[in-house]
Amino acid sequence: MKIVIHIDDSTQWQAALEKALPQATVLTSDAPADERKNADYLAIWKAPEHLLQEQSQLKGIINLGAGVDYLLKTPGLPSDVPIVKLRDAGMGELMADYVLYGVLHFYRSMDRYASQQQSATWKPQAVPEKTQWPVGILGLGAIGSFVASHLSQAGFPVLGWSRSPKEINGVRCLHGDEGLDELLAQVQSVVTILPDTAATEGILNAERLAKLPIGASVINPGRGSLIDEQALLDALGDTKNPGHLRGALLDVFCEEPLPTGHLLWQHPNVIVTPHMAAPTPLNDAIDQVISYIKAFEAGEALATISPEAGY
Ligand code: OXD
Numbered sequence: 360m361k362i363v364i365h366i367d368d369s370t371q372w373q374a375a376l377e378k379a380l381p382q383a384t385v386l387t388s389d390a391p392a393d394e395r396k397n398a399d400y401l402a403i404w405k406a407p408e409h410l411l412q413e414q415s416q417l418k419g420i421i422n423l424g425a426g427v428d429y430l431l432k433t434p435g436l437p438s439d440v441p442i443v444k445l446r447d448a449g450m451g452e453l454m455a456d457y458v459l460y461g462v463l464h465f466y467r468s469m470d471r472y473a474s475q476q477q478s479a480t481w482k483p484q485a486v487p488e489k490t491q492w493p494v495g496i497l498g499l500g501a502i503g504s505f506v507a508s509h510l511s512q513a514g515f516p517v518l519g520w521s522r523s524p525k526e527i528n529g530v531r532c533l534h535g536d537e538g539l540d541e542l543l544a545q546v547q548s549v550v551t552i553l554p555d556t557a558a559t560e561g562i563l564n565a566e567r568l569a570k571l572p573i574g575a576s577v578i579n580p581g582r583g584s585l586i587d588e589q590a591l592l593d594a595l596g597d598t599k600n601p602g603h604l605r606g607a608l609l610d611v612f613c614e615e616p617l618p619t620g621h622l623l624w625q626h627p628n629v630i631v632t633p634h635m636a637a638p639t640p641l642n643d644a645i646d647q648v649i650s651y652i653k654a655f656e657a658g659e660a661l662a663t664i665s666p667e668a669g670y
Contacts, residue, residue, distance in 0.1 A: 362652070363388060363398040365406040366423050366639070372402065375645045380652065400655070402648055403430070404639065411435040419443065419655045421648055423639055425450055425502055426582060427664050428555035442664040443651050449643030451505030454552065454580055457636040458496075458506050459513055461578040461608040462548050466492050466515075470606050470628060489514040495546035497539070497562065498553035498581060499525045499532065500670070502637070506552060518542045522558070543570040548578055555582035556669030565590035573603045580636035583612040592622055595629065604628075610636040 360383045364372045369387035376385045386395060388403075388410050396413055403410065404423040411420075412435035422430050422444040430436065464470060468484035475482055492515055496507045499521040511517040511529035519530045520542050526532055533542050539562075543549065549571060553559045563577070563586040571577075571594075579586055586609075596602030606628035612621075615634055623629050654661050664670065 360384070360400070360652075360656070361386070361398045362400045362402060363390070363395050363410065364402045364423075365410055366402075366404040368641075371641055372423075372645070375641060376402070376648065379645065379649045383652075400652055405429050406433065408433055408435045411437070419651070421445075421651050422664070423644060423648070425500075425637070426554055427670060428582065428584075431664075431666055431669060438666070441655075441661065442666075443661050444664060445639060445644055445647055446662075447501040447505060447643075448647045449640035450637040451502045452509075453637040453640065454502050455506045455509035457580050457610065457632075458550050458578055459510060461550070461576075461580075461630075462492075462494055462510065462513075462515065464608060464630070465548055465576040465606060474627070490516060492516070492547045493518060493545050495520065495542045495549045496530075497542075497549065497551045497585075499527065499530075500552070500554070503552040504530075506550065518546060539567070540570055543567055544572070546571065546575060548576045550578045551581045551585040553581055553585055554670040555584045558669075560584045561587045563587065563591070565593065568594040568604065571604065574605045575603075576605050577607040577609075579607070580610040583615065588613055588623065592626065595626060598627070606630075608632070610634055 362376060362383055362385045365388035366372055373385050373387050397416055398414055399418045400421060401417060402421040402423055411433055417440045420440055420442045422442060425445055427444050471484050494510050494515045495518045496503050497520045499519045504527050507517050507519045507527055507530045517530045519527060519532045520539050521534055524534045551563060565587060568590055591607060594602045594604045608630045610632045611634055617623060617631060624631055
């Protein structure tokens, strides 16, 4: 069996897979082209087109991340090879930490203290009851559900939204367009963890951002395409003309890296992080990759990606 890996730290993944599957030939995408050919499995994240195009006998593709948007847009992706993706695999916990940090940042007024510090202003801000700080999570897949439960356990009232109905203990789950409007009207912080698909592009547009309460904040560790960036800037306003939103913590952008001159870099109420909310953790992910390969080899049914749905 031949497995070819492409991800930033491919050699660590190669060593871990070789150890777990001693009978397999495990190569990184740096191997010579004639050795890379005829792979049975590709385990990849943001792989170059040629790696997909040069294969002819793939049994499966394993996406080494939660989002398949990049993979599905890669020219040369074969249409007849099943694709699986990492589901949670330790990313839920990383994402939950990132989101909890963002919620606490606004809830405990860290944004206000940062600005007060500019003028050496000593002024404690009121701490509302957590019950008065509902948080909305858009997207209740494996990671979104984990984040929603984590925030609920941290004491925040949590509203979750997905296209189709879901049930999560401790989370008020809403769905459909009406459910989305209902959620937006109530939350102090809205968190976007949806996949990047035609149906989710610009889901937080000007009209929907306007539905958020005055002083609400936006946290986006999902995909840049989910938010209309100009509409977000308009809703944040500036020091002369403050908008109705208080601030944003953004990890993902329509263009990455975020271009140097982009207004989001300069906005005083925006924190920019470089797509680092939930880097794929090696150990948890390796266990999942191995179980996928074993299931493929055993001919077991797997939850594969639907290229039409985009997730
Ligand atoms: C992912 C990501 O989709 O890190 O896993 O963006």
